[in-house]
Amino acid sequence: MRRGSPAPSRPLKKLAGAASVGIAAVFTVGELAHALVRKEDQVGTRVCGFDLVLDVPKSDSVMASLLPEGAEAEYRDLVHEAARDAVAQYDRWIAYLVGGQDGEMVRLSTGGLLAWATE
Incomplete structure (x- = not known):
């Protein structure tokens, strides 16, 4: 562990003893005093996950089947474009990490979301 990394003091004592x-x-x-003062502080280590389902209502799929020949593909392309735009927006809203040191939290970008589409 690098110096300055946030870590609970009790496990560090056990590790040093082992x-x-x-x-x-x-x-x-000074570092030990700082750790002891903050020994009851909680650090969130949860990794939250999100599920996003984009579904076209049955009425839209019925409408697609009633479109003139050739228009169904254009309609399907519009639906896929809307889905890509929605996932891109969710990527901006929720695909990030929060990191920090000594109580200063910083929002960090990630490599994006994992998404797939089925029909």
Whole structure:
């Protein structure tokens, strides 16, 4: 673990003891004091997931079947474009990480969402 990383003090003490290293040999007095003051602080480690279902109502699929020949493909392309736009917007809204140190939270971008479409 790199110096300055947020970590709970109790597991660090156990780890140092298991390695037969005194915790004072690893951390300065100031770092230990800081850890002890904040030992009850909670750090969220949950990884939240989101499911997004985009579904065309049955009335739209009936309408698509009643379109003139050739128009169904254009209609289907419009529905797929709308789905791509919606997923791109959700990517901007929810595909990010929150990181930080010493209580300062920072929003970090990710590589995007995983999405697929079936018909």
